[in-house]
Amino acid sequence: MTSVQTEVLLQTLISGFLLGGLYALIGLGMTIIMGVMKIINLAHGELMMVAMYIAYVLFAQFHIDPYLSVFIAAPALFLLGMAIQKFLVDPVLKVDSILPENQVILTVGIGMVLANLATIIFTSDYRQTPVDYSTKAWYLSDFWKHAPIELSLSYPWSVSFVMAVIITVCLWFFLAKTDMGKSIRATAQDQDAALMMGVNVGRMRAITFGLGSSLVGAAGCLFIPIYYIYPDIGGQFTLIAFVITILGGLGSTVGAIIGGLILGIFESLTATYVGMGWASVGRFVIFVAALVFFPGGVASLLKTRKLGK
Amino acid sequence: MKKGFSVLLVLSLVAGFFVGLAHAANTFDLTIPLPLTGKQAKFGEIMKRSYEMAAEEINAKGGIKGKKIALSFEDSSGKPETARAIVEKLIDVKKQPIIVGEYTSACAKAVAAVAEERKTPYLIVASADDDITTQNYKYVFRQNAVNAHYADALVSFLKDVVKPKTIAILYESSAFGTSGAAAMEQDAQKKLGAKVVLKEKFETGAIDFRPLLGKVREAQPDVVYTVSYANEAQLLMKQAKELRVEAKLYAGGAAGFAIPEFIDGAKDAAEYVVSATLWTPQLKYPGAKEYAERYKTKYGDYPSYHGASAYAALFVVKHALEHAKSWTPDHIRAALKATDIMTSFGPIKFSDKDGYQNQNFMPTLAIQVIHQQFQTIWPEKLSSAHYVYPVPGWRERK
Numbered sequence: 001m002t003s004v005q006t007e008v009l010l011q012t013l014i015s016g017f018l019l020g021g022l023y024a025l026i027g028l029g030m031t032i033i034m035g036v037m038k039i040i041n042l043a044h045g046e047l048m049m050v051a052m053y054i055a056y057v058l059f060a061q062f063h064i065d066p067y068l069s070v071f072i073a074a075p076a077l078f079l080l081g082m083a084i085q086k087f088l089v090d091p092v093l094k095v096d097s098i099l100p101e102n103q104v105i106l107t108v109g110i111g112m113v114l115a116n117l118a119t120i121i122f123t124s125d126y127r128q129t130p131v132d133y134s135t136k137a138w139y140l141s142d143f144w145k146h147a148p149i150e151l152s153l154s155y156p157w158s159v160s161f162v163m164a165v166i167i168t169v170c171l172w173f174f175l176a177k178t179d180m181g182k183s184i185r186a187t188a189q190d191q192d193a194a195l196m197m198g199v200n201v202g203r204m205r206a207i208t209f210g211l212g213s214s215l216v217g218a219a220g221c222l223f224i225p226i227y228y229i230y231p232d233i234g235g236q237f238t239l240i241a242f243v244i245t246i247l248g249g250l251g252s253t254v255g256a257i258i259g260g261l262i263l264g265i266f267e268s269l270t271a272t273y274v275g276m277g278w279a280s281v282g283r284f285v286i287f288v289a290a291l292v293f294f295p296g297g298v299a300s301l302l303k304t305r306k307l308g309k
Numbered sequence: 310m311k312k313g314f315s316v317l318l319v320l321s322l323v324a325g326f327f328v329g330l331a332h333a334a335n336t337f338d339l340t341i342p343l344p345l346t347g348k349q350a351k352f353g354e355i356m357k358r359s360y361e362m363a364a365e366e367i368n369a370k371g372g373i374k375g376k377k378i379a380l381s382f383e384d385s386s387g388k389p390e391t392a393r394a395i396v397e398k399l400i401d402v403k404k405q406p407i408i409v410g411e412y413t414s415a416c417a418k419a420v421a422a423v424a425e426e427r428k429t430p431y432l433i434v435a436s437a438d439d440d441i442t443t444q445n446y447k448y449v450f451r452q453n454a455v456n457a458h459y460a461d462a463l464v465s466f467l468k469d470v471v472k473p474k475t476i477a478i479l480y481e482s483s484a485f486g487t488s489g490a491a492a493m494e495q496d497a498q499k500k501l502g503a504k505v506v507l508k509e510k511f512e513t514g515a516i517d518f519r520p521l522l523g524k525v526r527e528a529q530p531d532v533v534y535t536v537s538y539a540n541e542a543q544l545l546m547k548q549a550k551e552l553r554v555e556a557k558l559y560a561g562g563a564a565g566f567a568i569p570e571f572i573d574g575a576k577d578a579a580e581y582v583v584s585a586t587l588w589t590p591q592l593k594y595p596g597a598k599e600y601a602e603r604y605k606t607k608y609g610d611y612p613s614y615h616g617a618s619a620y621a622a623l624f625v626v627k628h629a630l631e632h633a634k635s636w637t638p639d640h641i642r643a644a645l646k647a648t649d650i651m652t653s654f655g656p657i658k659f660s661d662k663d664g665y666q667n668q669n670f671m672p673t674l675a676i677q678v679i680h681q682q683f684q685t686i687w688p689e690k691l692s693s694a695h696y697v698y699p700v701p702g703w704r705e706r707k
Contacts, residue, residue, distance in 0.1 A: 008523035011552070015519040124346035124386075125354070126540050128574055135578050137551040154551050227516055228540050228574075232347070236514065271520035276511040277482050279520075 007149040012272040013265065014153065020264020021161040022222060025168065026237055027244025027256040027263075029215035035188040035251030036208040037089070039103045043111035044241045045234030047213045050114060051077050051220030052229045053122060059129040066129050067159060070221040074214040081213025084110060085206045111234060118231035128228045131156070160222040167218050168257060171211075175253070184208055188251065216241070243287045249299025258298045262286070336379040337372070337630070339364075340403065341410035342395045342420065347386035348513065351539055351570060352412050352615050356434065357382055358608060359616035360410075362600070363623035373630045378623070385411065389419035396420045400427045406638045407432065407629070409622055412615070414438030414456075414484040421449045430629075430642040434622045435615045437563075438484045439492070442668045448638070450645050450659050450667040452625060453618050454587055456485065457492040459563050460534075462675045463585040464496045466687040467503075470698055471558050473531035477507035479521065479545070480562075481537040486510065489536035489562045506530050515541060518548045526554045536562035543574035550578035553703040558583060568613040572681055581700040583677045588614035588654055589685045591693040592674075596653035611683070614654075621654035 026048065033041045041047075051073040058064040058072060092106050136155035140147045175181035186194040187204040195201045216237075244263055248255030263286060270282030290297055341360055344353040364378045372378060383399075385392035392411055399405045400423070408424050408431040411417045417436030424431035425446045433441065433451040437459060442451050454461075467473055476497050480490035490508065497503045507528040509521055522545075525533055533556045535545060542565030549559065559582045565571060566584035575582075590601030590611045600620055604612045612620075625648060630636060633644035646667065649658040659667040675687035677696055684694035 004527050008527050011523050012520050015517055019517055119346060124350045126348075126351060126570075128543075130574065130576065135547045135550045135576070139553070150553065152552050154548075227544075230348070230350075268517065268520050271517070272523055276509060276515060276518070276521045279515070280512055 003149050007151065008272060010149070010151055012268045014151065015157075016265035016268030017261065018154070018157045018161045018264070019268060020261035021164045022219060022260075023240055023244060023264045024257045024260025025164040025219040025222070026216055026241045027248060027260045028168065028171065028253060029212040029219070030241040030245050031212075031248060031251055031253060031256040032184075032215070033209055033212035034245055035253075036184060037085075037103075037205060039089075039101070039107070040242065040245070041107050041209075041212065042104060042238055042242075043084075043107040043114065043234075044212075044216055045236065045238030046111040046114040047077060047081065047234075048216045048220040048223075048237050049118060049229065049231065049234040050080065051217035052224050052233070053118060054217075055221045055224050056127055056129055056229060059131075060127075066131065066221050066224045067163065070163065070218050073221050074218045077217030078210040078214035080210075082206045082210035084213070085209035089209070090202075090205075111238070115231050115234055122231060124231050126228050126230050129224050131225050134225060154226075156225040160226065163222055164219070167215070171215065172253070180204075180207070184211075240283070243283055246287060247290045247297050249294075249297025252297065252299030252302075254302065255297050255299035262298075335376055337376040337636075338379045338381070338403065338405065339407075339409065339626070340381045340383055340395075340399055340405060342383045342385045342392050342399075342408075342416075343410055344387035344412050344416070345382065345384040347388070348540075349387040349412055349538065351568065352435070352564075352613075353384075353387075355568070355612055355616040356410075356412065356619035358604065359600075359612060359620040360623060362603065362607075363620045367623060367627055373627050385416055387413050387416060389413075389415045392416040393419040393423055396423045396431075397427075400424070400429050405429075406636050407626060407641050409626060410434060410619075411436060414441065414488070417441055418484065421446055424448050429638045430645055432622055432625060432645070434618045436485075438488045439665075440484075440488070442665045445666060447666070448642055450669075452622060452654070452657050452659075452669045453614075454671055454673055455665065455668060456488045457495075458670070459489065459587070459673060460493055460496060460585040462673045462687050463560060463562075463583065464493075464500055466583065466675045466696070467532060467558075467560070468501055470696065471532060473501060473503045473557065475506045475528070475530040476501070476503045476532045476534055477525050477528055477530035477556075478505060478509075479507075479525075479533065479535040479537075480510050481541055482510045482512055483538070485538070485564065486536045493534050493536070493562065503531070511537075511541065513538070513541065516544070518545045519552060521545075522549055522552050522554045525549075525556070526552070531557045532560055533558070534560045534562065535566070537565045539565040539568065539570055540574070542566050542571055543579075546575040546578040546582060550703055555702050555704075558698070558700055560584065563587065563614070567676065567683070568615070569610040569683075572678055572683070576681075577706070579678045580681065580706070581678060581697055583675055583686070583696075586614050586674050586676050587671070588617040589674055589676055589683065589693070591685045592655070592691065594653050594655055595651060600653050617654045621652035621657070624652050625650070625657055 030044045054073040055066045055069040058069045092103050133155050137152040140151040183199045184204050244259040248259035267279045271279045364380045368377045383395045411420050414436045417433050421441050425448050430448045435453050437456040439455045439457050478490045480486035561584035563585045567586040572579045629644040633640040655671045657669050676683045677686045686692050686696035
């Protein structure tokens with residue numbers, strides 16, 4: 001391997017890893033909702049779009065840095081998610097219908113309404129938050145004068161990644177250590193048993209939907225400095241979240257994190273060594289492969305290893 | 310309540326009928342299909358504003374043969390099937406005798422097929438794919454240059470100034486991107502004698518161009534030539550700057566590289582990027598400067614060639630309608646065929662040559678971003694500023 005080839009490989013892995021971290025955060029929100037509610041929230045990408053527009057408006061009107069708007073957009077999305085669960089998803093759950101998955105179809109509808117509302121309010125122009133640091137990066141040669149290869153680490157991508165990691169750790173702490181987190185996990189494992197143990201299942205479901213929404217909302221704010229927004233952007237992220245959820249093993253949070261990283265790295269490698277137009281094909285190859293060979297996703301692999309011990 | 314409603318309905322229908330009649334008497338209705346939402350909305354917006362400005366001007370001077378132009382727009386969101394449906398309606402229901410508009414090549418292709426089938430002239434304003442005017446269509450006219458010639462000025466700039474030995478071609482996987490890349494590949498081999506060391510496509514809406522740029526670094530081309538619409542152009546340049554992928558020159562094939570948003574979005578990463586274009590506000594065509602200045606005072610930015618072409622298109626339509634024996638599709642077609650005028654967009658004359666039909670051939674230009682401004686740099690006799698070459702490497706810039 002020549003030094004340029006090594007450089008390209010390492011750079012590919014770096015960018016795949018950074019992208020994967022952000023993907024994981026997007027996937028986590030859907031996974032948590034999936035785990036507790038047993039439905040795939042197909043409005044997930046649209047919720048992210050809403051958060052991105054919140055960040056955009058805050059930036060354009062009040063010059064608030066997109067990274068700071070995480071603290072505004074995430075709580076806002078939490079409330080939005082709770083409201084959706086309480087006033088839209090719950091009533092539909094109670095109604096008998098021909099289709100058992102009518103809540104899933106409902107989420108598709110919610111997504112469409114959100115996307116169209118955004119089109120009406122913001123038109124379908126592409127918008128960006130042109131921050132000053134958008135092309136800043138750290139270079140290996142800045143730290144190590146005679147480095148044989150040159151690697152760079154994008155400033156906004158790294159900040160986004162680090163914040164995604166912090167949010168994930170906070171989530172883990174919340175789910176593992178707090179009472180409410182334990183109640184949510186109990187609801188996810190067995191709703192009836194949780195109910196009998198005195199868990200307010202209805203409330204937990206609303207909080208979970210809010211939590212899932214605020215996670216993807218945070219992801220939206222982290223994405224906007226490196227990307228752009230338009231009202232129809234949601235679909236592609238719903239798809240990514242869906243692939244990660246399947247890859248991670250329907251409802252497993254650790255699985256989703258690993259799934260996100262796998263997807264990011266795999267996409268980057270496909271783009272470099274097969275062709276950039278193939279990156280999305282790679283995404284679906286992984287998706288189908290996961291369904292066929294590991295129907296339980298990463299979570300099932302983790303489990304079998306534990307049992308093996 | 311119900312009765313009151315139906316009375317109201319009848320009244321409004323009757324009123325609508327009379328308004329319609331009055332309308333028909335002294336206006337010429339022209340509905341233009343455009344992408345006003347979706348990914349291509351930015352281009353649609355520039356064109357819509359320009360059509361409106363042209364209509365205003367024509368109407369202020371008495372309209373076309375005493376009839377005022379009543380413009381309206383239909384949003385195709387850049388989807389060929391929608392564009393097709395809109396135009397079918399315009400021709401079949403509204404009996405509009407001439408179709409103008411659309412933007413993406415895919416949409417223009419769909420519209421051209423409908424127009425030809427229904428024997429209604431169609432004036433293409435800014436769609437570049439070569440195929441559209443090589444189908445032996447009789448009713449399809451195109452006033453902008455074809456993709457094969459988009460980069461003519463750029464190629465001559467490369468040949469005379471940069472003299473590249475190797476070139477990398479990156480393109481978006483759309484009709485426009487694919488044909489633009491194919492044209493550059495040919496030019497590189499035939500006119501420049503340069504080797505194409507990398508030809509890669511990327512999907513529309515891609516986030517991360519680093520893998521692609523990694524390949525560029527590996528191939529070490531003298532020139533990186535990219536054909537894409539708006540956002541990808543900006544992201545690509547930003548990431549090229551960040552990764553410090555060095556090349557003697559970054560060049561773009563019009564579209565996303567030639568609109569003001571390119572500089573707004575890519576900021577300092579846009580500096581020194583050279584792009585092909587069909588028109589610039591600095592050109593000395595009659596009315597070009599006035600149009601550009603008026604557009605700027607109204608909307609804050611100079612228009613791109615898309616707008617200039619749209620603006621001129623209405624004057625072409627006006628000219629054709631004034632010279633047509635009657636306002637039937639066939640007579641308008643004959644008048645368009647005979648058109649030979651000078652507009653703010655340049656000379657317009659539809660000719661059959663090199664395998665194209667009803668195609669306008671015009672000189673193209675090359676622009677460069679210098680101090681965050683587009684400057685015309687090639688051909689030299691039309692230039693507004695001297696080109697900057699050699700371009701400083703990313704490392705040497707602050």
